[in-house]
Amino acid sequence: MNLIRKYYIQNGQFFITTTPVLISTVLGSCVSVCLWDKRTHIGGMNHYLLPGTEEDKAGNADRGFPAVKMLIRSLLNRGVDKADLEAKIFGGCNSLYQKNDLYEIGKRNIDVARQILKENDIAIVASDTGGQFGRKIIFNTGTGKVKMRLLNRTAADINEEINKGFNY
Template identity: 55%
Template sequence: MPPLKRYFITNGQFLITTVAAEIYTVLGSCVSVCLWDKQKKMGGMNHYLMPGALENRSGDPDLGYSSTSMLIRSMLNRGASIENLEAKIFGGCNSWASDQTIFSVGLRNVAVADQLLNNAGIQITARHTGGYSGRKIVFNTGTGKVKMYVLSKSAAEVNEAIYKGFGY
């Protein structure tokens, strides 16, 4: 069997494929929703930076409300059905290592995904969210499985190392 095609997405992007592939990304406070239609073997993943607002109709895919709504709508337009969709949510770390709500972008991003998926009636079958470390995720659209790697250093630790000149 030939290797799967691999696609990298970054914030403000989403990808849907009806053939087996690997979609991967790296997340900090950003969130990715992986949707998989278990009957059609169709998968899609987004990556958004900020939560946005439900009433914002700009269609900006960098905002969670727009990005997740577009992902769901696009999957349904390609023939997926709500009953067969499974969702997995990843990301939303608090890389600033602060518990102040104003900096809790990651937690707010995760809340957007939860709200929209629950409102749509899509079952959330897995999640790995929050914490202080980023993640790399690899979504296999042929199987619906996601491999996740926790990054060893938080964004705050990396920024501090840069500020200190990496010890030089």
């Protein structure tokens, strides 16, 4: 029996592997980009919190611009051909500020991923982004498939319950 290893990543982290594993994370306004080489089956996923800026040279993996660029560069350093990469994008919800998201963090996070992937000519083959609910995703680097579950409660709903004392 061959058991597949499981890894969980948090914001500011990314994971790349040449062997089949399951990489999971939970996203709110954060975004994860899953990259998979359909020829070699090398895959990787990131999880970033804020969009950051194009000028960001510090390499802070919890910012979108450097996080997506690091993920791409790390795969290329493992011999992956950009033409063989497929991308999937998840997250970027508006769970904290349903009525008014002044900073539009989720939307800006999504835009960063799309922009960098487009600049690198990497096809986005699937995405589930935006909305008001978070997501749990599990990326199988052996197959390139991602399972996603939409979480049915927002952070605002949970905070409201906490403030009410969970109806006690």
